[in-house]
Amino acid sequence: MMDAAALDAFETEVVQPLATLRDALRALRDGMADVGDEPFARELSDGVEIDVARAEFAAAIWSGALAAARGGSPDAALAEARTARAAAEVIVTRRHAALFDRDGATLIRNRVTTSGLYQYGYLREANRLCFYDRELAQLENAALGMSLVVPGCVL
Secondary structure, three states: OOOHHHHHHHHHHHHHHHHHHHHHHHHHHHHOOOOOOOHHHHHHHHHHHHHHHHHHHHHHHHHHHHHHHOOOOOHHHHHHHHHHHHHHHHHHHHHHOOOOOOOHHHHOOOOOOOOOOOOOOOOHHHHHOHHHHHHHHHHHHHHHOOOOOOOOOOO
16 A cells, blocks of 8 residues: 555665664674584574574565565465575474473463463464464465464464
8 A cells, every 4th residue: 555655665674674673683693603503603503593584584585575565476475585584493392302491391382371461382483483474374465465374373
């Protein structure tokens, strides 16, 4: 529903900065030394890796939305987003194999007593990659006319 000027502003103010962030995070990752199997260094490395995946995903999603809004195809951007989501899933799985918390499952449980408003593990949505799936479905629905169920991802 944006006119050409609004789309140009969106590209300048949102899409390009996301691409800049993505590129900076890639450079940070590529400049890191190999951490081998040292547990704490591996966790830090995985933290950078998941940041890269999320930045790649966000840049792709919003590039795809912009392409569709301009009448183009979001297909290439959707493929990039799916690749980033797959990379994130590998990282999350790897972190599960090396949790430091003695009861790490509490962090991702569906039901757990907490001091906060939510009564589930605070990393549940991140663990499920819910926001990746949500944003993919939103873009596919909007740009491709699909009618996918959009996950509700609760904060």
